[in-house]
Amino acid sequence: MKAPLDQLGPKVARMYDYYLGGKDNYVADRAAAEKVIEVMPASQEGARANRAFLMRAVRHLVAEAGITQFLDLGAGLPTQNNVHEVALSLNPDARVVYVDWDPVVCSHSRALLRTPDSVGVIEADLRDADAILRHETTRALLDFDRPIAVMMVSILHFVSGSDDPQGIVGRYRDATAPGSHLVVSHLTGDLMAKARPEETERAKEIYRRTATPVHLRTHEEIGDLFKGHELVDPGLVWLTDWRPDDPVPDGPAVVRLGEGRGGTAEEAPGYGGRIPAYAGVGRKL
Template identity: 75%
Template sequence: MGEDSPPSGVDVTVPNVARMYDYYLGEKDNYAADREAAEKVIAVLPGSPVAARANRAFLMRAVRYLATEAGITQFLDLGAGLPTRSNVHQVALAANSDARVVYVDWDSMVCAHSRALIRDPGNVGVIEADLRRPDTVLRHETTRELLDFSRPVAVILVSILHFVDGADDPWAIVAEYRDATAAGSHLVVSHLTGDLVEKARPEQTERAREIYRRTASPVHLRTHQEIEDLFKGDDLVDPGLVWLTDRRPDEPDPDGSDVVRLTAPPERTVEEAPGYGGRIPVYAGVGRKP
């Protein structure tokens, strides 16, 4: 992405969490303000790039599980963020050429970039919408054109709900999407937690949260119980809601990176602070609607 030619209407002077995440992943669709903010987070929480890559690997493994073992052919990816080297539609279509994917994001730049990279327009759609408005997303013509809600749909909320304020009631938001789906539908969630970081590194965690407060999307850390409550009405798929690196860790990643094992981590490693035990402070789970 050229530094001298941002898309129309995009303010590149304000850090954007999607572009910060892109930077953590080692990608190039970010600007100076995003890199500066991301590096400030990395300075206090050095494991952030590894966490982002492990989170992405979890997403890819979850999609492959859904498309193969669970037989899901429809995917609604909410808060999808910027495309990267492996994406939901690529994994889903590799498993089943009839798969359908709808990406949803509220960032116009993210949506424009996603549309430019899609190579399967008949199977994949991109919606610019706020996931906090389920009715808007579910009634959108692209959603209705591509997804049949009388059949199972996978609703994906990976690394996004910690940007939803409690006042917006993320539990009610998730429930509304669940209520719109058929039996056999699945919910995929990963969510930052304070269960480790607030105890092990409270000062560093607060500094990182302050950096995110300067973006359009402050971070809201939640407990295991609060995150598990997002799955009310679903049956959690084994092994349940667990640490990110414990979610089917022996299953190889679809892109071959195997990053979740952290045996050969990228340039930075998960911080070895007391209480971390090498873990990434993210819970991950997959639920199935009975």
């Protein structure tokens, strides 16, 4: 399935670019993003925290897990500190395939990229796993006999339950070799729907006007996406708690989830300064 042809309306990838301070967005994207920020001021901070998680995850995969191949689904615009920039800075042999359903995003991405031998861009819907896995660009750049990192960063909350997100993730898992990794960050209602239900509903309404409405999931539901994978330390945790560059301060606002971390989302006193999203990296068994 391709993105709708109405490119004048707001699109999530370009809204995200705006959150990150990029310039590859349109008036409609900026207007929609500003409405979200007005309702939920932490949205821009959350986008930047999500990009920081992506950078930390890629550094771990290349430097510690020895991964050199990346399939980035729902990648958006490669504007700042994207997968290929981080991976290639650590290993010049790294290879990255970006996938997005927005034709304008893909066109911009191809224009921005300067390493065609290392990086490819596919216009496709991540739900169409077979088409992506068989695509000539995928097969030219990625060797499926060796481990691959499948990146689903801040994208699965745009996939509805009726589309079977677990099944989608499973198709990519089954196509990759043992030792491959899955990287996920995902918005949750565990904090914000309880602490600020009216704001949450207003933000969701704004996203409903885009081609990709938001579907919030619980810690347990997001954990189920890692079936067939072993979560690497520290498990499935709050976005900013996944191997932070700076120590996370102790205190009542800190909630860490996952094996050996203690606590549950219900124990969190409101937002507590948290970005309402979970993040984790799993290794295929």
